[in-house]
Amino acid sequence: MPVNLPLPDPASINTVAGLHIGTTMAGIRKANRRDVVVIHWPESATVAGVFTRNRFCAAPVQICQEHLAASVRPRALLVNTGCANAGTGERGLADARASCVELAGLLQCESTQVLPFSTGVILEPLPMDRLLAGLPAAVAQLGQSADGQRWLEAAQGIMTTDTQPKLVSRHAVIAGQPVNVTGICKGAGMIRPNMATMLGFIALDAQVPQAVLESWVRAAANTSFNRVTVDGDTSTNDSFVVVATGAGSLKIAGDDAASRALFEVIEAVAIELAQAIVRDGEGATKFIAINVQQGRSEQEVAQVAYAVAHSPLVKTAFFASDPNLGRILAAVGYAGVDDLEVEGIELYLDDVHVATRGGRHPQYLEADGQRVMKQAEITIRIMLGRGTHHTTVWTCDLSHDYVSINADYRS
């Protein structure tokens, strides 16, 4: 069973002024499922994104980056699920461009103002006929600023193996002005984002200068989507985009208290969305935070955290609720920190002190480890005893269902 939080009530989702959403069931891969999403925003908006560093980055990711760099500001995004349009060569690029041309015609903007996104099976061509045929129905739903129901439909319309749509919303009052921040994401497998996760979108109705938004999207990705992993597989389609519609009353000038306060709201939404991916990780039964402290550099704390997070032996032990905790020390040992002294290492499982100075803690009792291992949410704390850097990576366990889901994905 996934470790999902309850789905928010659509009535609790904050409307982002100026942002319109339309979705449809285009039959991209399967009938009767929402699989095309169009999001449209006003000319006043600024938009910034970060994308996968996978060298096999998908055609839409390439076009998206090209369009973000164009001289005209983006006005819309188009997402399909069911097909990733990755590993599709020249034809894939032409298909992604053609879908932008078609939507731009319906929205009466330039094709370079449309950002395309795809998610689903790799190495198969996009079914262009069905995608293009679905666009008018999605566009017909645009009109007024999207309410919670539309946001929920958008979250549903980008799912692949997700068991639950992922939707997070916050309202804040900053410098006396109200601001709404609402985001969606998808992803459950092929999750080890490098710059951003599979697909994540956050919108807010403040007005934010382009340069500020660009720095925020990088910073927020680094502490959220870039700190979760399900299986260590970095996707070809990872994309994280933030749209500031500028249609609300809050206006951000530059680096001041209001700016920092708004960034913190965006970052909190990004972290909750990223954690939602791990909570819904393919086959997940445990939500695990790996907190590494006292490292010499940011790189080494991340290396250690990811070595533990990616170890199939650690992940299966958590699935079994078996406190076979030597596997965690083994992963710390092979994390690639060449001069690590094991005598300096302390290991905690929640409040239980498991290992000290490289060996089992004299007061450690297996019953205490067992108690924590049975929980659905667990924090592993590793102290390296050699510096002041720290980080947290969130992951899940490795279960029979992960194997089943991925053995059967295409069938």
Added chain:
Amino acid sequence: MPVNLPLPDPASINTVAGLHIGTTMAGIRKANRRDVVVIHWPESATVAGVFTRNRFCAAPVQICQEHLAASVRPRALLVNTGCANAGTGERGLADARASCVELAGLLQCESTQVLPFSTGVILEPLPMDRLLAGLPAAVAQLGQSADGQRWLEAAQGIMTTDTQPKLVSRHAVIAGQPVNVTGICKGAGMIRPNMATMLGFIALDAQVPQAVLESWVRAAANTSFNRVTVDGDTSTNDSFVVVATGAGSLKIAGDDAASRALFEVIEAVAIELAQAIVRDGEGATKFIAINVQQGRSEQEVAQVAYAVAHSPLVKTAFFASDPNLGRILAAVGYAGVDDLEVEGIELYLDDVHVATRGGRHPQYLEADGQRVMKQAEITIRIMLGRGTHHTTVWTCDLSHDYVSINADYRS
């Protein structure tokens, strides 16, 4: 079902002159299983080894390296299964030393002439009473050069989650002289050796100078045990040791044709042993060779091969015999080769040309991919189109049984 080759008939195993083997059931972790192995050789022998680079290297690995560096040449090795004596701090070191002292007393040699090895559960103390109590029975079996039955018992006595003992033997005539090379190893999980695998021993009865043997053990490890992976978890106890007893008639002087011929025999035994670990990989149903060609450096071809070999998505697709081959391209893309041009990449599954210039090959038919995926032994060939370096990594698929075995390991 593992992809094991048939177990060799003990009658076909070549006796290595001068090498004696004794085993016993000491009840280290479980009753009625062979779990202690003693191997003894004459003063004429040279011995060399390579060991895990895991920073949490086990106590016996540390003592073993200390004893190999001592002024007297090793005369024996002592292995126990059931407990890895890793993550055991000062007590673990004292236990490993004490077991060497006890065996040295029985064999009438120095304690620094005994090399200790342990494998099994991490973070638990070695049950010294049972280990020491078992030694006389094992020593009582020494006496004449070990025959195939004794070798088979030694291979059984070092198993953990292995479903089959791993034993490879060759006879050759080099420079007119006969030579026998016989080896054993163990390992099925926590397999991603870095310098050597869990436990591998090869013995030969030629006389080989110490410096030559040391260069051979490093070179043979690099093309064999350092090229297999089951789950990417580098063990705390990896050790690979070669003993040249010097009791046969072949004498190696230095770098000549006879020397190269003998190295090739040892390397072939090491590769077959290493492959045996993958064939018996925990839960394995497929034996997969990943051959990466046309790379710019040895490092980048290894990076790409390991990225594919460690991808849970690739491994589950092989388990399902599902030609979801975009997952292979995705792994190539995130392997960390920053300037890789996907347009140069060709992908073959055995004889089937799957992808060309970064996209699906126009003549590729899913039925052809399906045919190969159903085989028990598969070669993935990836051409990077940018150089002349190449390597092969051997791995297995990721199945339900891997999860079951590792969720239940200690119970």
